[in-house]
Amino acid sequence: MSEMLRVEGVSKTFDGFSAVREADLTVAHGSIVAVIGPNGAGKTTLLNLITGFLRPDHGRIVFEGEEISRLAPHEICRRRIGRTFQLANIFPRLSVFANVQVSVLAHQRRSWDLLSAAAGLGVHETTTVLESTGLAARARYMAGVLSHGDQRILEIAIALAREPRLLVLDEPTAGMSPEDTAATTALIRRLARERGLAIILCEHDMDVVFAVAESVMVLHQGRTLVQGSPDVVRQHRDVQAAYLGTTDA
Amino acid sequence: MVEFTALASQVLVGLSRAMILFIVSAGLSFVLGVLRVPNVFHGSLYMIGAFSAFSIAAWLGAHPAGLWLALLGAPLVAVAVGLVVERALLSHLYQREHLMLILFTFGVMLVLNDLVKLVWGPDYRSLVAPASLQGAASVLGISVPRYNLFLLFVGPLVAAGMWVLTAKTRIGRIARAAAVDRDMVGILGINVNRVFAAAFAIGCYLAGLGGALVAPTTSITLGMDHTIIIEAFLIVTVGGLGNIWGALVGSILFGVTQSVGLLVWPQFAIVFPYLATVIVLLLRPTGLLRSVW
Amino acid sequence: MVAARPGRALGLGVGLAVLVAVPAVAPEFYVYILSLILVTGLLATSLNLVLGYGGIYQFHHAVFYGIGAYTLALAITKMGWPAWVGFAAGPVVAAAAGGLIGAICVRLTRLYFGMLQLSLGSLLWTIVLRWRSVTGGDDGIHGILVPAALRHVEGAYYVILAVVGVSLVVLFIIVRSPFGATLQAVRDNPQRCQAVGIDVRAHQLVAIVIAAFFAGAAGALYVVLERSVFPNMLFWVLSLEIFVMCLLGGWFTFLGPLVGAGIIVALRTVASRYTENWTMILGTILILLIFFMPEGVMGHLEQWVRRRAREDAHV
Numbered sequence: 091m092s093e094m095l096r097v098e099g100v101s102k103t104f105d106g107f108s109a110v111r112e113a114d115l116t117v118a119h120g121s122i123v124a125v126i127g128p129n130g131a132g133k134t135t136l137l138n139l140i141t142g143f144l145r146p147d148h149g150r151i152v153f154e155g156e157e158i159s160r161l162a163p164h165e166i167c168r169r170r171i172g173r174t175f176q177l178a179n180i181f182p183r184l185s186v187f188a189n190v191q192v193s194v195l196a197h198q199r200r201s202w203d204l205l206s207a208a209a210g211l212g213v214h215e216t217t218t219v220l221e222s223t224g225l226a227a228r229a230r231y232m233a234g235v236l237s238h239g240d241q242r243i244l245e246i247a248i249a250l251a252r253e254p255r256l257l258v259l260d261e262p263t264a265g266m267s268p269e270d271t272a273a274t275t276a277l278i279r280r281l282a283r284e285r286g287l288a289i290i291l292c293e294h295d296m297d298v299v300f301a302v303a304e305s306v307m308v309l310h311q312g313r314t315l316v317q318g319s320p321d322v323v324r325q326h327r328d329v330q331a332a333y334l335g336t337t338d339a
Numbered sequence: 340m341v342e343f344t345a346l347a348s349q350v351l352v353g354l355s356r357a358m359i360l361f362i363v364s365a366g367l368s369f370v371l372g373v374l375r376v377p378n379v380f381h382g383s384l385y386m387i388g389a390f391s392a393f394s395i396a397a398w399l400g401a402h403p404a405g406l407w408l409a410l411l412g413a414p415l416v417a418v419a420v421g422l423v424v425e426r427a428l429l430s431h432l433y434q435r436e437h438l439m440l441i442l443f444t445f446g447v448m449l450v451l452n453d454l455v456k457l458v459w460g461p462d463y464r465s466l467v468a469p470a471s472l473q474g475a476a477s478v479l480g481i482s483v484p485r486y487n488l489f490l491l492f493v494g495p496l497v498a499a500g501m502w503v504l505t506a507k508t509r510i511g512r513i514a515r516a517a518a519v520d521r522d523m524v525g526i527l528g529i530n531v532n533r534v535f536a537a538a539f540a541i542g543c544y545l546a547g548l549g550g551a552l553v554a555p556t557t558s559i560t561l562g563m564d565h566t567i568i569i570e571a572f573l574i575v576t577v578g579g580l581g582n583i584w585g586a587l588v589g590s591i592l593f594g595v596t597q598s599v600g601l602l603v604w605p606q607f608a609i610v611f612p613y614l615a616t617v618i619v620l621l622l623r624p625t626g627l628l629r630s631v632w
Numbered sequence: 633m634v635a636a637r638p639g640r641a642l643g644l645g646v647g648l649a650v651l652v653a654v655p656a657v658a659p660e661f662y663v664y665i666l667s668l669i670l671v672t673g674l675l676a677t678s679l680n681l682v683l684g685y686g687g688i689y690q691f692h693h694a695v696f697y698g699i700g701a702y703t704l705a706l707a708i709t710k711m712g713w714p715a716w717v718g719f720a721a722g723p724v725v726a727a728a729a730g731g732l733i734g735a736i737c738v739r740l741t742r743l744y745f746g747m748l749q750l751s752l753g754s755l756l757w758t759i760v761l762r763w764r765s766v767t768g769g770d771d772g773i774h775g776i777l778v779p780a781a782l783r784h785v786e787g788a789y790y791v792i793l794a795v796v797g798v799s800l801v802v803l804f805i806i807v808r809s810p811f812g813a814t815l816q817a818v819r820d821n822p823q824r825c826q827a828v829g830i831d832v833r834a835h836q837l838v839a840i841v842i843a844a845f846f847a848g849a850a851g852a853l854y855v856v857l858e859r860s861v862f863p864n865m866l867f868w869v870l871s872l873e874i875f876v877m878c879l880l881g882g883w884f885t886f887l888g889p890l891v892g893a894g895i896i897v898a899l900r901t902v903a904s905r906y907t908e909n910w911t912m913i914l915g916t917i918l919i920l921l922i923f924f925m926p927e928g929v930m931g932h933l934e935q936w937v938r939r940r941a942r943e944d945a946h947v
Contacts, residue, residue: 175824202811446922
């Protein structure tokens with residue numbers, strides 16, 4: 091499989107604290123890559139760097155042959171990279187339907203349309219996305235009243251509306267019950283397969299990681315320890331030392 | 340040499356005015372830093388301080404210490420008014436968003452403005468400085484009004500007092516902690532309400548003191564609250580929100596640019612400090628010194 | 633919820649007919665007050681585009697109102713332009729100012745955006761206040777010569793009604809458009825919007841320019857009505873008063889600001905007859921509002937209607 095995203099030697103420092111140090115990551119087309127590591131390892135920072143919310147101090151990020159290290163988040167999204175956040179980041183006062191519709195309108199380049207009536211636009215696309223993520227029944231609910239698990243799925247739906255080719259998920263199953271976790275895991279697998287999506291996911295839940303990931307990257311104190319297939323990583327000496335031996339920063 | 344004397348004289352005048360601006364701004368900044376309240380009626384307390392100084396002096400009549408007592412007593416009136424509003428109304432709104440606090444304190448400003456009109460009438464008042472502070476003294480060959488020298492003495496005194504309060508006393512340390520993490524301070528068993536009331540009282544005192552001090556230098560009018568509060572907010576932003584030393588820097592910038600402006604282009608003197616503010620904020624929007632926010 | 637229902641359309645039609653008929657049946661003073669309500673209502677609605685729908689703390693919106701007014705005033709008195717050119721120039725200059733001030737401020741977070749705007753606006757106020765030779769200084773400019781047809785209150789009223797009517801329709805269309813939906817999304821969660829490909833800064837800037845345009849139009853209309861301008865139109869107190877109108881009417885609804893403006897203007901007119909202390913009354917209303925009805929009149933009404941609809945649905 092060919093390479094889609096390459097993170098090379100990326101570093102980011104905050105006030106003297108190195109959150110990410112020379113991290114490397116490779117994502118092949120249509121593959122699912124998990125980024126794991128203890129708390130504070132720099133996973134979310136790495137995701138923020140990839141999706142443009144932070145700019146790397148050193149290193150490069152190359153997507154489909156184009157360097158995207160310095161692009162703003164909305165420009166990164168337009169290159170078909172979508173993301174979800176660690177805390178469910180939705181529009182709480184809008185309905186589930188409207189949440190996805192905003193994304194659809196943006197995708198159709200209609201966010202500058204001052205004259206049409208928004209209500210009737212993008213209905214078909216919005217409904218399709220809601221059905222594929224299983225939220226269609228709750229379309230009219232206000233997003234703020236959804237259960238935590240459903241809000242995380244709504245986030246995925248909002249990102250899907252922009253037809254991404256790479257989806258970056260920050261701890262998608264955090265705080266979910268076992269049933270929801272299993273459902274979300276199945277959803278992720280299905281989406282990757284049906285749409286040929288590449289997925290980067292940050293996860294703490296090792297069951298999820300080993301259930302879906304084709305490649306695992308271990309981040310420890312901001313550095314890439316190793317990236318490889320789940321079995322290779324599981325048996326890697328440094329990984330075992332990091333998880334079982336030393337404490338984190 | 341004449342040019343230099345005129346300039347130096349104007350700079351000194353500007354610095355004296357800056358001291359009053361500092362005292363008022365420091366109070367605003369302190370409340371902003373500790374309580375996170377942008378107090379729009381801070382200017383009203385300034386105005387009440389000025390009018391109260393007038394009234395106390397008038398009531399004490401020919402008493403030799405009358406004017407001094409007015410300067411001492413007027414800020415207490417401002418504290419009284421401020422505390423009534425804080426305990427009865429403001430303290431219930433601390434959890435609301437800042438826009439609501441701005442609008443609420445604006446509402447109080449409107450009410451106080453008319454209250455002052457009701458109590459003191461619409462005419463402007465004037466107050467004379469205490470006899471020992473009248474006239475001029477010669478400093479390095481420049482004639483400086485004694486009252487200005489007095490202000491140049493009081494200003495740094497207030498600055499030192501605020502520094503000691505915030506950095507050295509227990510209540511100052513609690514106030515600073517409460518500014519950063521209100522809930523944590525509460526959990527530590529400290530009566531946050533009382534800390535906030537005390538901090539607010541200090542802010543009110545400074546506002547009233549500023550008004551009392553400015554009273555002998557200008558006519559005491561009903562529009563004082565409107566102009567001082569916008570100047571104070573701009574100074575506080577220029578200096579860094581919640582930063583007392585920032586308030587000093589901002590006040591000096593404001594006061595000196597205005598008085599030098601009087602020398603350079605008298606018609607547009609008032610434009611200079613606002614222009615200086617804009618330039619600073621364009622270059623450093625969060626202010627010159629570190630902001631609490 | 634919107635004009636789709638025939639009842640709504642009928643109500644609007646009747647309302648419009650009533651407004652058109654007013655000068656024929658009411659004394660001149662009421663026509664004047666209604667004109668003032670319309671102008672102030674447009675100003676408040678223009679603020680609400682960025683405030684209620686955009687979540688932007690536009691602390692000094694009055695600046696654009698003043699710029700629109702002074703542009704028309706200066707166009708007629710100092711430049712000798714025909715009135716209609718000056719009238720068109722007002723909103724355009726205000727929009728340009730909105731673009732300039734907006735572009736400078738929009739890169740900052742909410743609070744600092746407000747403070748920088750406040751400083752820029754106040755600077756402009758001091759210039760207008762002091763530039764006596766051009767702006768009339770703190771006296772302002774009076775007795776501006778508008779076209780003869782507008783010199784009578786009735787003529788002014790019809791122009792105001794037409795312009796405000798069209799403006800409100802345009803603003804309503806904008807609010808209901810995809811741009812409006814995007815703006816509200818930006819208000820609720822700018823970070824989410826960025827992740828979804830929306831250029832947050834650009835959308836906010838356009839909203840500010842549009843709001844400034846209509847505030848400038850309101851300013852020009854004020855000149856048509858009062859035939860004078862003065863520096864207080866650019867003073868921060870007026871900016872906060874407009875906020876109060878939006879709050880009073882309800883800033884999550886479209887008609888809220890207009891309702892709020894109407895209530896304030898009407899109350900002020902009535903109160904001024906009996907007392908000198910309107911300011912205190914306004915302050916008290918504001919305080920009560922914040923404690924007891926922060927959703928505003930229209931917000932309260934909408935909640936009430938929704939509750940009734942739910943109760944009826946259960947029957």
